[in-house]
Amino acid sequence: MLTGYVEKILKARVYDVANETPLDVMPRLSKRLNNTILLKREDLQPVFSFKLRGAYNRMSQLSADERERGVVCASAGNHAQGVALAASKMNIPALIVMPKTTPPIKVESVRAYGAEIKLHGNSYDDASAYASAVAEKDGRTFIHPYDDPEVIAGQGTIAMEIIRQHPEPIHAVFVPVGGGGLISGVSAYIKAFWPEIKIIAVEPADAASLKAALEADERVKLDQVGLFADGTAVRQVGVEPFRICRETVDEVVTVSSDELCAAIMDIFQDTRSIAEPSGALAVAGVKKYLAQNPMENQQLVAINSGANINFDRLRHVAERSEIGERREVLFATKIDEQPGSFQKFCKTLGERGITEFNYRYADEQKAQVFVGVRMNGQEEERQQLFSQLDNAGYDWVDFTDNETAKLHVRYMVGGHAPQIDNERLIRFEFPERPGALLRFLTRIGQRWNISLFHYRNHGADYGRVLVGIQVGEDYKQEFQTFLDTLGYTYWEETDNPAYALFLK
CATH class of the missing domain: 3.40.50.1100 (Rossmann fold)
Structure with missing residues (x-):
């Protein structure tokens, strides 16, 4: 069977329109993972995809x-x-x-x-x-997108290029999977000549139709699929691709949407290009595979299948990439509702970078806060953080893997607080560096009660904070002097109609 596909691939007519794309080393990711990661750049095709x-x-x-x-x-x-x-x-x-x-x-x-x-x-x-x-x-x-021998053969020319471009031994080739046209073409060519090279299929965890089919030993139609990786959101793998994959695929790795966002970031850092979620599947798969199968000094190829991403999705990708890399932990905790409690809490966190801090006054006893903290990607540091919170007497709930919290709740912390008197709403800007938020709170000190707080580190040079502060009538001049001598750029937002409608 594979011999027939090899012949089709060798005879395939693709270069009238397609480019022979580069096979580039990803230097940063390779160094981090202690293996050589090579990226097959199908995002550089005229239509920004291998299709x-x-x-x-x-x-x-x-x-x-x-x-x-x-x-x-x-x-x-x-x-x-x-x-x-x-x-x-x-x-x-x-x-x-x-x-x-x-x-x-x-x-x-x-x-x-x-x-x-x-x-x-x-x-x-x-x-x-x-x-x-x-x-x-x-x-x-x-013209079927994947369930056609000639379509499969056309996609298989990618494997022909990989082998020609990298004659050194390859441990594994990681291939994104939707309907299966790409992986069946690539695997048929490689396994015909180099059966020792592993073919690793990579699918979104919420659209893993090939994994389900291989486990059931028959094609399975998923009830529903996630749409984040829309290029591979296929409910059922193709008939012909499944027939080939049963013989040629060594393993299937599934990855989450957050892991895809982290992989998009990895590709950007090494190439300054932006992959679509499906295009980043293979890189996410490499990282997941190495976490489960530690090895060093191996040659691993990942196919970047495309770069057709809508610009407006980049906000979500950037927001979730740190979590996907396990470089951010999100959690909720309670702090005492009294001046200085924010500062005390930040001292407990130490010099760690705080990525997010959401709070709105609820009652006179305890304040519920939603916090993001930057991590180094190691589970040990995450556990150390929670141990420090335990030792300081804080009850906490880990929301890092809570989809509802990440997608919705983090943006809904707040609301009206009619019981709050004399609240002033101030927007601040300060230079962003480790410990900046703690220094900001230290400057505010314990003189004024904070009734609202929202901060999110977006990786810019300046941090932006929205703060509600209770200021009695007798202290207006003193507070104005405090603002003028604080040393941070600020804007008064107390008369902003958005504040009146949703927060006051």
């Missing part, structure tokens, strides 16, 4: 009559762009069916290649069913 390889190879096999009737495909992203570019290059009429929920940026990217677009349904399944019906009715050829 055009398979699409073009499949379409190059069309007869003259089939080309005249045209092609149709269903996709919400990378495959659509691959088919559209291939159709433009070969002057073939193309209809791309995309779900109505497809982001406008992806629709416009496909339209730029001159393809006809039909928005239909709210999911890939809806779009695929419509595309299949069009193919039957109009005689168009349906």
